Amino acid sequence: xxxxxxxxxxxxxxxxxxxxxxxxxxxxxxxxxxxxxxxxxxxxxxxxxxxxxxxxxxxxxxxxxxxxxxxxxxxxxxxxxxxxxxxxxxxxxxxxxxxxxxxxxxxxxxxxxxxxxxxxxxxxxxxxxxxxxxxxxxxxxxxxxxxxxxxxxxxxxxxxxxxxxxxxxxxxxxxxxxxxxxxxxxxxxxxxxxxxxxxxxxxxx
Numbered sequence: 001x002x003x004x005x006x007x008x009x010x011x012x013x014x015x016x017x018x019x020x021x022x023x024x025x026x027x028x029x030x031x032x033x034x035x036x037x038x039x040x041x042x043x044x045x046x047x048x049x050x051x052x053x054x055x056x057x058x059x060x061x062x063x064x065x066x067x068x069x070x071x072x073x074x075x076x077x078x079x080x081x082x083x084x085x086x087x088x089x090x091x092x093x094x095x096x097x098x099x100x101x102x103x104x105x106x107x108x109x110x111x112x113x114x115x116x117x118x119x120x121x122x123x124x125x126x127x128x129x130x131x132x133x134x135x136x137x138x139x140x141x142x143x144x145x146x147x148x149x150x151x152x153x154x155x156x157x158x159x160x161x162x163x164x165x166x167x168x169x170x171x172x173x174x175x176x177x178x179x180x181x182x183x184x185x186x187x188x189x190x191x192x193x194x195x196x197x198x199x200x201x202x203x204x205x
Contacts, residue, residue: 047184056184061135064187067112067152070137070145072183073124074105077132088130102126113148136180139168153194163189 045058056062061072063080078085091098105126110117122141142164150157167186171177 058182058184059135060133062184064183067148069187070142070149070183073134073137074126074128075132076128081133083133086131086133088132089128113145115144135182135184137183139164139179139181142181142186149190153190155193159193163193
């Protein structure tokens with residue numbers, strides 16, 4: 001019995017120590033560091049409007065519709081940008097279903113944005129991301145949507161393109177990834193410009 005207890009005691013003590021360290025001390029340290037140095041990211045990189053109401057996250061896209069907003073790329077996550085159903089379509093490059101879907105999306109994209117058939121369509125405008133939650137589009141995609149936005153919002157095309165440039169994020173460290181535009185931030189900036197425009201515009205008689 002003594003031999004058995006001598007064998008069990010170290011195992012019990014090791015279990016208790018590891019439980020305290022990995023289940024208590026380590027999480028507290030990591031949480032403290034995250035709250036101190038990365039508070040915004042630790043809380044989900046949330047975005048609030050002028051009233052302080054949370055309207056989204058810079059990390060998760062939203063399914064914008066209508067002519068006056070920039071649109072994100074297609075999504076295979078649930079009914080579109082459903083964080084609970086994150087994932088891709090799992091359709092490979094040889095899939096006829098994928099080819100047909102892309103062909104249809106190109107037609108819709110051209111029609112919606114009044115783009116001639118000779119103009120190449122960016123891949124991100126007609127293909128979904130692996131997660132289905134990508135909040136970004138390419139600057140080229142945004143630029144092709146700009147004329148539609150300018151017309152729908154009664155803004156100068158140059159002003160809309162200026163907003164795109166202002167909300168374009170460069171590659172990480174200058175070399176990792178591609179330039180990208182966060183659509184939620186861009187649409188919020190668009191709303192701000194429209195709000196100011198309405199305030200300074202003369203009231204019709």
